[in-house]
Amino acid sequence: MAVTYGLAPAPDLSAFLKQAPDAKPRLDLLVVGARCAGCLGKIERETAALAGVEAARLNLTTGKLTVTFSDAAAADPGAVIATLSGLGYAASPYDPGLAAQALDREGRRLVLCLAVAAFGAMNTMMFSVPLWAGLFGQELGPATRVVMQWWCALVATPCVLYAGRPFFESAWRSLRVARANMDVPISVGVLLTLAISFSETILRGRDTYFDAAVSLLFLLLIGRWLDHQLKSRARSAAADLLALQAPSAVVLGPDGVEHRRPIGEVAVGDLLVVRPGERVPVDGLVESGFAELDTSLLTGETHTLDARPGQVCRAGALNLSGVLRLQALARSEDSAVAAIARLVEAGAQSKSKYVQLADRAAQIYVPVVHSAAALTFAANYILGLGVREALLRGVAVLIITCPCALGLAVPAVQVAASARLFRRGVLVKSGAALERLAEVDHVVFDKTGVLTEGRPELIDGPPSAVALAAPLARASGHPLAKSLAAGAGPGPMALDVVEHPGLGVEGLIDGRRARLGRAEFVGVTGSQVRETELWFGFEGDSKVRFSFSDRLRRDAAETVAALKAMGLTVEVLSGDTPTAVALAADAAGVSRRRGGLSPMGKADIVDALQAAGHKVLMVGDGLNDTAALARAHAAMAPGSALDASQNAADLVFSGEQLGAVVEALKVARRTRRLALQNFGFAAAYNAVAAPAAMLGLVNPFLAALAMSGSSLVVTLNALRLRSAK
Amino acid sequence: MNIFMMLAPMSVFLGLIGVGAFWWTLRHGQYDDPAGDAARILLDDPDDRPL
Numbered sequence: 001m002a003v004t005y006g007l008a009p010a011p012d013l014s015a016f017l018k019q020a021p022d023a024k025p026r027l028d029l030l031v032v033g034a035r036c037a038g039c040l041g042k043i044e045r046e047t048a049a050l051a052g053v054e055a056a057r058l059n060l061t062t063g064k065l066t067v068t069f070s071d072a073a074a075a076d077p078g079a080v081i082a083t084l085s086g087l088g089y090a091a092s093p094y095d096p097g098l099a100a101q102a103l104d105r106e107g108r109r110l111v112l113c114l115a116v117a118a119f120g121a122m123n124t125m126m127f128s129v130p131l132w133a134g135l136f137g138q139e140l141g142p143a144t145r146v147v148m149q150w151w152c153a154l155v156a157t158p159c160v161l162y163a164g165r166p167f168f169e170s171a172w173r174s175l176r177v178a179r180a181n182m183d184v185p186i187s188v189g190v191l192l193t194l195a196i197s198f199s200e201t202i203l204r205g206r207d208t209y210f211d212a213a214v215s216l217l218f219l220l221l222i223g224r225w226l227d228h229q230l231k232s233r234a235r236s237a238a239a240d241l242l243a244l245q246a247p248s249a250v251v252l253g254p255d256g257v258e259h260r261r262p263i264g265e266v267a268v269g270d271l272l273v274v275r276p277g278e279r280v281p282v283d284g285l286v287e288s289g290f291a292e293l294d295t296s297l298l299t300g301e302t303h304t305l306d307a308r309p310g311q312v313c314r315a316g317a318l319n320l321s322g323v324l325r326l327q328a329l330a331r332s333e334d335s336a337v338a339a340i341a342r343l344v345e346a347g348a349q350s351k352s353k354y355v356q357l358a359d360r361a362a363q364i365y366v367p368v369v370h371s372a373a374a375l376t377f378a379a380n381y382i383l384g385l386g387v388r389e390a391l392l393r394g395v396a397v398l399i400i401t402c403p404c405a406l407g408l409a410v411p412a413v414q415v416a417a418s419a420r421l422f423r424r425g426v427l428v429k430s431g432a433a434l435e436r437l438a439e440v441d442h443v444v445f446d447k448t449g450v451l452t453e454g455r456p457e458l459i460d461g462p463p464s465a466v467a468l469a470a471p472l473a474r475a476s477g478h479p480l481a482k483s484l485a486a487g488a489g490p491g492p493m494a495l496d497v498v499e500h501p502g503l504g505v506e507g508l509i510d511g512r513r514a515r516l517g518r519a520e521f522v523g524v525t526g527s528q529v530r531e532t533e534l535w536f537g538f539e540g541d542s543k544v545r546f547s548f549s550d551r552l553r554r555d556a557a558e559t560v561a562a563l564k565a566m567g568l569t570v571e572v573l574s575g576d577t578p579t580a581v582a583l584a585a586d587a588a589g590v591s592r593r594r595g596g597l598s599p600m601g602k603a604d605i606v607d608a609l610q611a612a613g614h615k616v617l618m619v620g621d622g623l624n625d626t627a628a629l630a631r632a633h634a635a636m637a638p639g640s641a642l643d644a645s646q647n648a649a650d651l652v653f654s655g656e657q658l659g660a661v662v663e664a665l666k667v668a669r670r671t672r673r674l675a676l677q678n679f680g681f682a683a684a685y686n687a688v689a690a691p692a693a694m695l696g697l698v699n700p701f702l703a704a705l706a707m708s709g710s711s712l713v714v715t716l717n718a719l720r721l722r723s724a725k
Numbered sequence: 726m727n728i729f730m731m732l733a734p735m736s737v738f739l740g741l742i743g744v745g746a747f748w749w750t751l752r753h754g755q756y757d758d759p760a761g762d763a764a765r766i767l768l769d770d771p772d773d774r775p776l
Contacts (some may be wrong), residue, residue, distance in 0.1 A: 037764035060761035108751055115751075119744045123737055151733055 017075055024054060025072045027080065029065040032090040034058060039089070046083055052076060065091065110225045113163040117218040120159025121211070127151045128211040142204070149201040149208050156210035160194055163217050166224060182362045185369050189398035190217060196395055199388070207392055212399055212707065219711045223408030226415045230431055249281035250274070252325070270328045280317045284326030286310065290503065291322040294479075303532050316623050321478055321499075356432050357675055358410040373397045376694045389696070396693040400706060401686050408711055409678035412718035417671040420722060425639075425654040426664050433650030435675075436634040437668035439615045443563055443661070444606060444628070446620035447574035447584050447595075450638060452550040453656070454621070456480055456532055458487045461546035468509070469536040469546070472497070472516040476505045480534045480548055481516065504534075513539040556588040559658040564589075566665065569614075573602050575624045603627035619661055621645055636661060667721070674721055678714045685710045 017025045034043060040058050047056035047067060052074030058065045065084075069075035084091040127148045130140055140148070164187065171183035190213050197208040250258050252271040263281050266272070271287065274280055280293070292304040295317045307313050307324060377394035381387065414431040421428055428434060445451050456479060458466070470488035473481040475497040494507035494514070504517010515522045515537060522535035524543050537543035553559075560570050572593040574581045581595030594605070602620075606628045609616050618625065618632035621640065629635040629648040637645045639654035646652050653660035689706055692698050698706075750756070 037767040040761060040764050041768045058761065059758040060764055061758045111751060111756070112748060115744055115747045119740050123740050126736065127733070151737075155737060 017069075017072065017077060024068045024070065025075050026069070027067045027075070027077050029067065029080065029084070029091045031058065031063050031065045031084060034060060034063060034089055042087060043084065043089065046087060047080055050076070050079055050083060053080070107225075107228055110166060110221065110228055113166060114218070114221045114225055116159050117163035117214060117221050120156055120163065120214040121218045123155045124152050124159075124211040124214050127155070131206075131208070145206065146201070146204060149197075149210075152208060152210040153198060153201055156197075156214050157194065160190060160213050160217060163214075163221060164190055167217070167220065182358075182366060185366055185398060186216075186220060188370075189395065192391075192395045193399060196392060203388075205388075209395070209399065215708060216399060219408060219708065222715075223411050226408075227411035227431075230411060230415050230418055250278075264331075266328050266331060268328055268331060272326045272328055274319045274324045274326060276319050276321055276323070278319055280313045280315050280319065280324075280326065282315050282328050283330045284313055284315075284328050286313060287325040287327050289322050289324040291324050292320040292478075294318040294320050356410075357435055357672075357679075361679060369398065369401050372401070372690060372694070379694075380696070393694065393696045396696070396698050397690060400689045400693045400698060409682070409714040409718055410675050412715050413671050413674045413678070413721060416718055416721040417667050421651075421664060421667055424660060424663055425657075426660050427652045427654075429650050429652075433634065434668045434671050436615075436650065437617065437665060438672035440568065440617040440634050440665065442569045442571065442609055442614040443617045443619065444571045444573055444609075444632070445588075445590070446618075446622060446625050447572055447576055447581055448550060449621040449640065450553075450619050451556050451572065451584055451588050451658070452552050454550060454640065456483050456548035457551040458483055458546055459549045459551075462544055465536060465544040466546070467491075469514075469516055469544075471509045472505055472507050472514055472536070475499075475507060476516070478505075480532065480546075481505065483548060484534065484546060509538075515539075550584075552584060552587050553656065553658045555657055555659050559662055560589045562659070562662045563665070566662070568665075573597055573605060573628070575599070575602075575622070597624075599624040599627050603631050606631045617661075617665070636664065670721060674718060678717055681714060681717070682710065 017027055031043065034040060040060055043058050043065065044056045047053060047065070052069050052071075053067055054070045055068045056065060067077075067080055081091050130148055131145065131152075133140075167183045167186050167190070170181065171187040174181040175184065193209045193213040193216075197210050197213070200206070200208050249261055249263050249266050250273045251261050251266060252258055252273055258273060266282055272281060272284060274291075276291070286307050286309050288309055289307075291307045293307050293313060295305055295314070304320060305317070307319075312329065313324070313326060373394045376397045377390050380390035380393050385393075411431070414434055417434055418428040418431075448454055466484065466488050470485055471492050471494040473485040473488070474491070474493045476482070476485075476499060494505075494509045497505055497507035499505050500517070500521065503521040504515055506513070506515045508514070516534060519525070519533070519535050522537050522543050524535055524537075524545075532548040534546045534548070535543050536546065563570050570590050570592070572581060572585045572588070572590050574584075574593070574595050575597050576595055578595035581593050585591070585593035597605070602625065606616050606618060610631070610633065615633040617634045617636065618628050619636045620626075620629050621638050622645065625637075626645050626648045629637065629645060634651075635649040636651045636653060637649035639646075639652055651664055653664070685706075689698070689710075
């Protein structure tokens with residue numbers, strides 16, 4: 001469907017200028033499409049050359065351009081956006097918002113904890129090497145050993161207390177509500193290790209584990225940070241989508257001046273102006289103007305509706321031709337769209353009940369580790385080992401079974417997977433989405449805008465007439481005319497062109513008056529065809545008809561075949577007429593299809609499939625798909641979809657290629673396989689290491705080595721995802 | 726052993742300088758745009774100050 005990137009230049013963009021009390025006014029813009037050093041240099045150079053602009057700085061990672069103006073009077077945000085679009089980049093004002101900043105602070109804190117843990121681990125190791133060496137015969141003198149131990153304690157204690165806070169805080173939060181999450185064994189293990197090592201040092205014993213405590217934190221923090229990166233990238237991507245499509249409405253004030261307002265501030269009775277290319281913001285009654293409305297995102301139907309005075313337009317319809325003046329009939333929350341939004345919310349709630357792989361493993365893992373450690377302590381104590389020795393063995397079990405596979409492996413695999421999909425133009429909203437996607441066995445496609453390109457293409461009309469009508473078509477902004485002009489290629493434009501909103505265009509071609517548009521406008525009576533069509537004729541001459549159809553995406557058939565080869569069932573559900581659906585489905589090679597469905601109908605079919613035990617992937621773009629998207633086990637939406645659909649989807653893919661669906665499924669399945677491999681490895685490792693620790697066969701050197709080694713293996717396994725084809 | 730008594734605190738001190746330097750770069754936003762920093766080196770008049 002119509003690409004929603006980039007807002008039409010609003011009349012009052014200066015509202016987006018931000019001015020701190022003692023700083024220059026600045027403008028934050030989100031720039032789409034900047035990828036390389038060339039783009040970066042071009043954008044910064046051209047923007048900085050504008051009058052009134054002091055500096056321009058593009059962040060290539062986030063795609064945000066910050067423009068600083070010399071003073072508020074000289075600031076012209078419109079010129080900046082115009083310059084960018086002249087360079088070929090869509091840009092729109094962006095409000096960074098408080099939530100994103102808070103998230104960033106959390107990320108910085110994790111990185112700092114990581115740095116402190118790294119420092120602690122390296123320096124503690126340095127003092128531990130002589131201690132370990134002592135274990136292999138070259139006995140240190142007792143005095144030297146104690147000095148080394150105290151140095152370890154001095155470095156490790158503050159580092160553990162500082163760098164461990166993310167785990168301690170999370171463990172405390174969960175303990176207060178009488179739960180145990182993964183951070184509880186980590187915190188207990190680390191703190192007990194520290195305490196025991198201290199008492200060993202004081203009692204002149206030799207079993208200190210300072211190095212193990214710090215390096216354990218270091219490895220776990222890597223996992224925690226990767227997890228955080230994944231979440232914040234997904235969240236900021238979702239926020240970018242919202243910022244790009246910030247729904248606003250043009251309200252006509254009593255003084256006749258137009259104001260652009262957030263959609264939530266539109267009141268019943270307000271006069272709204274909807275220009276061609278804009279969406280109807282709320283349900284409204286047409287006061288004046290004629291236009292054609294594209295409701296395909298609302299209903300899935302491809303033919304257009306007419307809007308004329310006295311008629312009601314539903315929110316979400318796209319205005320294709322004339323300027324409409326509407327009287328708002330409902331507020332945004334009460335518009336027809338809102339009912340669908342509520343369905344989406346219900347779906348999102350049911351999805352949040354999904355338990356992620358790592359959490360499911362933790363539910364089994366945490367009690368097992370705790371009871372194993374407690375059992376080791378109790379058994380060794382009863383067998384007459386003394387409190388100190390028994391406690392030491394209990395802690396060794398806690399350390400050696402450190403949940404590295406859970407804390408590190410799963411985030412590492414998911415980060416690698418989402419980075420890979422990101423390069424392919426697929427945006428993953430969460431790790432859970434990838435896991436759900438991997439379980440899918442049934443794929444449901446919407447037709448309009450998903451299987452098809454969602455754009456009308458000329459399918460029938462005399463070729464000679466195409467060239468004749470092209471000059472007039474080039475002068476019009478109507479999608480059908482544009483498609484006709486594109487078919488004819490470049491050429492002259494008609495003169496003296498008048499556009500009749502909702503009817504067509506009229507102008508002079510080679511000195512002859514001609515019309516292009518609806519049948520009755522051109523002078524044809526009795527045309528009963530329900531297809532999308534355009535008529536053309538010179539004054540007093542015979543008329544010709546062009547018909548248009550929505551073309552299948554180029555790789556639709558290929559994609560369907562690939563999905564079937566992967567063992568998935570493919571189905572098409574559409575709101576369009578059954579004949580149109582059958583046509584597209586046959587071309588794509590899908591035998592299971594249904595047309596004429598209501599939004600609820602789609603959601604019900606998805607529900608029924610899932611009740612029968614299938615896991616459904618819904619791919620849809622329209623408002624009529626959002627309920628089904630939210631109900632389905634996993635959901636994908638193209639980047640051209642409505643924001644409501646993109647919100648309901650787990651993954652958003654950009655570009656013309658439907659093959660992104662296949663790629664996403666493959667990567668998701670591989671991610672799951674690698675995560676399970678890691679769990680398998682961790683289980684095998686624990687099966688060997690835990691009994692050894694219980695029997696007291698593990699010294700500090702072996703404990704640290706085994707734990708780091710297992711983390712490394714698991715991380716390297718995750719990285720295999722990057723190289724695999 | 727005397728040399729050790731000097732080297733041990735020195736190595737810890739040097740490590741602390743490293744952590745401090747890292748903290749400073751983090752505070753000044755030097756990791757905010759890794760992709761941009763990689764690309765900027767290719768420009769003719771690179772402006773590589775962190776934002």
